[in-house]
Amino acid sequence: MIRINRRKLALTSAVLAVAAMTASSLPAQAASDPGVTASSIKLGITVPMTGIASPGYNKIPGAMKAYFDYVNANGGVNGRKITLVIKDDQYIPTTAVAKANELILKDKVFALVGTLGTASTKAISASTQLAKRGIPSLFVNTGFSGFADPKGYPTTFSILPSYQMEAKIMGKFLKEKYPDKKLALIYQDDDFGRDALAGFKQAGVTFGTYIPYASGSQALPATGAGWISKLKASGAEVTVLFGVTSASTAALANAYAAQFKTQWVLGSVGGDATTIAATNKAYVPLLYGAKGFSFAPAPTDATDEYIKLFQSIYSAAQPTQTFDNNVVAGMSNAFLAVQALKAAGADLTRDGLIKAVETKGATFASPFLTPLGYSATSHVGATGYWIGTYDPTGALKPDGGKYTVYTTDSGNGPVVESTYKRPAMPAKGLPN
Amino acid sequence: MLKKHPLAGFSLFGIILFILSNRVDELRVFQGATVAIYVIAIASIILLTGYSGQVSLGQGALLAIGGYAAALARNHWGAPVWLTFCIAVLAAALGGYLLGIAAARLSGPYLAGTTLALAIGLPSIANQFSIFGGEQGLLFDIGAPPASLGENFSQYKWYFWIAALAALIAIYWLRNVMNSRYGRSWKAVRGNDVAAELAGINVGRNKVLAFTISAGLAGLAGALLAMTISTVSPGAFPLALSFSLATGAVLSGVTTLGGVMIGAVTLVAIPEIVDTVVSRFESSESVANNLPGLLVSTLLILTVLFVPNGPVEQLRTRREHRAKK
Numbered sequence: 115m116i117r118i119n120r121r122k123l124a125l126t127s128a129v130l131a132v133a134a135m136t137a138s139s140l141p142a143q144a145a146s147d148p149g150v151t152a153s154s155i156k157l158g159i160t161v162p163m164t165g166i167a168s169p170g171y172n173k174i175p176g177a178m179k180a181y182f183d184y185v186n187a188n189g190g191v192n193g194r195k196i197t198l199v200i201k202d203d204q205y206i207p208t209t210a211v212a213k214a215n216e217l218i219l220k221d222k223v224f225a226l227v228g229t230l231g232t233a234s235t236k237a238i239s240a241s242t243q244l245a246k247r248g249i250p251s252l253f254v255n256t257g258f259s260g261f262a263d264p265k266g267y268p269t270t271f272s273i274l275p276s277y278q279m280e281a282k283i284m285g286k287f288l289k290e291k292y293p294d295k296k297l298a299l300i301y302q303d304d305d306f307g308r309d310a311l312a313g314f315k316q317a318g319v320t321f322g323t324y325i326p327y328a329s330g331s332q333a334l335p336a337t338g339a340g341w342i343s344k345l346k347a348s349g350a351e352v353t354v355l356f357g358v359t360s361a362s363t364a365a366l367a368n369a370y371a372a373q374f375k376t377q378w379v380l381g382s383v384g385g386d387a388t389t390i391a392a393t394n395k396a397y398v399p400l401l402y403g404a405k406g407f408s409f410a411p412a413p414t415d416a417t418d419e420y421i422k423l424f425q426s427i428y429s430a431a432q433p434t435q436t437f438d439n440n441v442v443a444g445m446s447n448a449f450l451a452v453q454a455l456k457a458a459g460a461d462l463t464r465d466g467l468i469k470a471v472e473t474k475g476a477t478f479a480s481p482f483l484t485p486l487g488y489s490a491t492s493h494v495g496a497t498g499y500w501i502g503t504y505d506p507t508g509a510l511k512p513d514g515g516k517y518t519v520y521t522t523d524s525g526n527g528p529v530v531e532s533t534y535k536r537p538a539m540p541a542k543g544l545p546n
Numbered sequence: 547m548l549k550k551h552p553l554a555g556f557s558l559f560g561i562i563l564f565i566l567s568n569r570v571d572e573l574r575v576f577q578g579a580t581v582a583i584y585v586i587a588i589a590s591i592i593l594l595t596g597y598s599g600q601v602s603l604g605q606g607a608l609l610a611i612g613g614y615a616a617a618l619a620r621n622h623w624g625a626p627v628w629l630t631f632c633i634a635v636l637a638a639a640l641g642g643y644l645l646g647i648a649a650a651r652l653s654g655p656y657l658a659g660t661t662l663a664l665a666i667g668l669p670s671i672a673n674q675f676s677i678f679g680g681e682q683g684l685l686f687d688i689g690a691p692p693a694s695l696g697e698n699f700s701q702y703k704w705y706f707w708i709a710a711l712a713a714l715i716a717i718y719w720l721r722n723v724m725n726s727r728y729g730r731s732w733k734a735v736r737g738n739d740v741a742a743e744l745a746g747i748n749v750g751r752n753k754v755l756a757f758t759i760s761a762g763l764a765g766l767a768g769a770l771l772a773m774t775i776s777t778v779s780p781g782a783f784p785l786a787l788s789f790s791l792a793t794g795a796v797l798s799g800v801t802t803l804g805g806v807m808i809g810a811v812t813l814v815a816i817p818e819i820v821d822t823v824v825s826r827f828e829s830s831e832s833v834a835n836n837l838p839g840l841l842v843s844t845l846l847i848l849t850v851l852f853v854p855n856g857p858v859e860q861l862r863t864r865r866e867h868r869a870k871k
Contacts, residue, residue: 211775219573233779240776304680
């Protein structure tokens with residue numbers, strides 16, 4: 115019996131291996147950088163389109179594509195049209211690496227754009243050797259401060275301020291706004307939360323109660339209920355939640371069920387109404403009155419010229435989708451990418467693109483209300499936050515009716531109120 | 547030739563792979579490495595389920611043990627690459643041994659449930675202790691290929707060589723184990739444990755042994771997986787991984803090692819084929835994203851319906867049947 119199996123093993127194995135590996139051989143690479151022709155630029159993105167992390171995030175590529183198509187319809191970048199190849203990584207680092215490899219080796223993209231999630235971004239960078247191959251990874255969607263350091267990730271640029279920056283700004287806000295209140299902190303017990311703890315420490319804020327939770331455990335009903343009983347016992351008047359949106363949902367829902375009142379202060383990662391609505395629409399009003407942090411204009415701010423433009427582009431491209439934070443994030447990302455490509459000049463190379471962001475990135479027009487921090491020594495994007503309050507529809511409205519922006523760095527620098535005035539949007543929202 | 551000289555057969559297959567690896571492009575080489583890793587992981591399930599009759603839905607957790615053990619050994623003690631893989635095998639085998647002791651007392655759905663819980667729970671332990679690097683995980687860098695292989699020798703080809711060699715050695719060794727006294731004992735236990743016990747086989751000890759060896763193989767696969775993505779993190783070993791490995795084992799045929807390549811190649815090829823097909827027809831995003839899952843599930847159902855023991859076993863039975871006539 116085994117004898118026949120042996121032959122089968124060899125035969126099937128050999129046939130399948132040959133078939134799988136030669137199924138499609140590809141033409142040799144041209145001399146110039148891949149992904150660029152006289153009339154086109156090919157970019158690639160891996161994002162969770164399916165799976166637990168996908169609600170909300172899966173709108174980002176569609177939003178980016180809508181803006182790229184708008185640019186293409188208006189003549190493209192230096193005469194080149196942009197195509198975006200989208201791959202689903204399910205928020206699994208292994209899949210993200212496999213998909214990034216397809217983008218780089220099969221689709222031959224010029225650059226990666228908008229990679230999402232710290233673990234996936236790290237794995238892609240290390241395994242596909244972005245730095246060694248000189249492949250730019252533009253504007254990754256994670257606040258891990260490491261990606262902003264060109265020593266570790268020379269071809270990677272981040273777009274979000276770091277979590278440490280956010281905690282420093284939040285700390286200053288807490289000290290000024292609630293000096294005599296009992297404070298509590300719920301945070302994710304990993305690098306994400308540790309970055310935040312470091313920021314709070316620098317800001318000189320101490321909490322009466324610290325509630326760490328393990329990533330993933332927030333999905334368990336008992337976890338959220340446990341937080342609330344601890345908060346109740348400590349009499350927390352102001353509760354900061356520095357975690358993911360599913361943790362905010364668990365906290366708000368359990369507090370409501372237990373009739374527990376506290377002033378919620380939500381970190382920028384955990385306050386997305388669309389993601390909360392994906393769990394249960396009835397939870398959205400629970401955001402009402404909570405404090406939140408953002409660096410982009412509010413999606414509901416119809417007076418903002420960028421929001422107006424993005425909204426009109428998006429509603430034409432994706433008429434059935436709601437315009438929210440994720441859409442603004444995606445379109446802002448695409449907007450910056452187009453500027454970087456434009457700044458790299460007509461003779462587009464990967465090296466030139468990286469140089470362009472390093473030398474001119476800080477002067478790029480952007481929808482963000484904070485200055486951009488790009489330089490040869492720092493690859494950080496937005497450098498601060500404005501503070502607002504959630505309305506009953508889950509929209510974050512700036513306190514005092516106007517955006518007051520605070521900026522800082524990931525080191526020991528102070529938190530200062532920014533005097534930055536965002537330059538007017540380039541005509542028709544097209545970089546010049 | 548394989549019949550009389552299995553070692554020569556395996557060597558020949560190895561040489562074919564070696565030649566192929568120099569002739570195909572880098573993406574195929576990377577996918578080849580993934581296939582080799584799946585081969586080892588699926589073989590570990592076949593050994594456990596097909597040969598010793600124990601169901602494990604939590605193989606991903608054992609892969610995680612291997613991956614983390616390798617990364618820690620490399621990062622903290624600077625262990626040479628070959629040693630990190632040995633440590634991964636030993637660590638996972640130890641985990642499997644402990645699990646096996648508990649598992650030997652359970653059977654059927656209870657065992658499946660226990661291993662499932664392990665697959666869900668174990669990777670998140672990494673978030674509890676800072677040594678594991680939390681959600682972002684640890685880097686696992688085996689270094690560049692030796693300079694003697696030439697400047698143009700790519701990293702992925704190096705990964706492929708390591709993974710393919712490990713797979714060939716593992717399968718050759720496993721084949722021998724399955725043909726040995728232990729393999730026959732496992733089959734006897736799977737067939738009927740009372741009868742096996744009457745024949746003088748220590749059922750409990752045999753089950754634990756099968757679990758330990760299976761876990762060791764899974765640990766090797768985990769370390770190789772970590773190598774190809776250069777990192778280990780809880781997210782790399784999701785429940786979905788355990789399920790797709792179990793699916794791969796069913797597609798391969800759980801009762802024979804012969805078809806192990808079928809499952810591994812299917813798991814790697816399906817998403818790629820779907821991608822190619824979908825990109826030709828401008829279909830909607832949600833179709834493209836969900837099609838691979840749908841196809842694999844359909845294949846799984848068809849396999850269970852028509853070739854429950856896998857295509858290789860089916861062919862063999864048919865041939866034997868014909869020979870009798």
